[in-house]
Amino acid sequence: EIVLTQSPATLSLSPGETATLSCRASQSISNLLIWYRHKPGQAPRLLIYDASNRATDIPARFSGSGSGTDFTLTISSLEPEDFAVYYCQQRAGWPLTFGGGSRLEIK
């Protein structure tokens, strides 16, 4: 099973700043890494697929990068709705697995 480790567990920033979230895989997953945003009580939302492709209607301030085992989600010019929990997920191997999440909170 491929283990995904996310860091930091919690990141405190102010609106307008830039967030950088990390996801590390226990083995190479090529670029088959996905990012979701999850707000309490809501459905998780697909943000980035295959490491760097923005999903439909996702603004350009969200960007993803990486390949192999190390991946990054960057959110620039943070807006109030961006403060949530972010999860990465790999689809390179079975079973599908998720990271433990990174909480982005308002400073």
Add this chain to the structure above:
Amino acid sequence: VQLRESGPGLVKPSQTLSLTCSVSGDSITSGGYWWGWIRQFPGKGLEWMGYIYFNGDTYYNPSLKSRLIVSRNTSKNEVSLQLDAVTAADTAVYYCARALSGSYSGLFDSWGQGTLVTVSS
């Protein structure tokens, strides 16, 4: 597409947990999608459980395969989950989700809001 989970919020240990996902805005028998279940434990970790293809094929997480059945009711456009012999460790928020197939297999593009299930006597 919209997905809405429903079912009992409390299940006793050793019993069977049964949930239903009502799908609107898309047919679960239209090609190209898997329909399945993901759960989130109280510590916030997510676990993919299993899903069912438009043609009825199923795929399960090996850790749950002996206890889990994902099925469908095509006339109601619903997907169901049945998890046997539950314990407190199965307490979680259960999400229904749609996943792409083919070159994008394993990519969940739509999720429900989830339903909390507590296993307790």
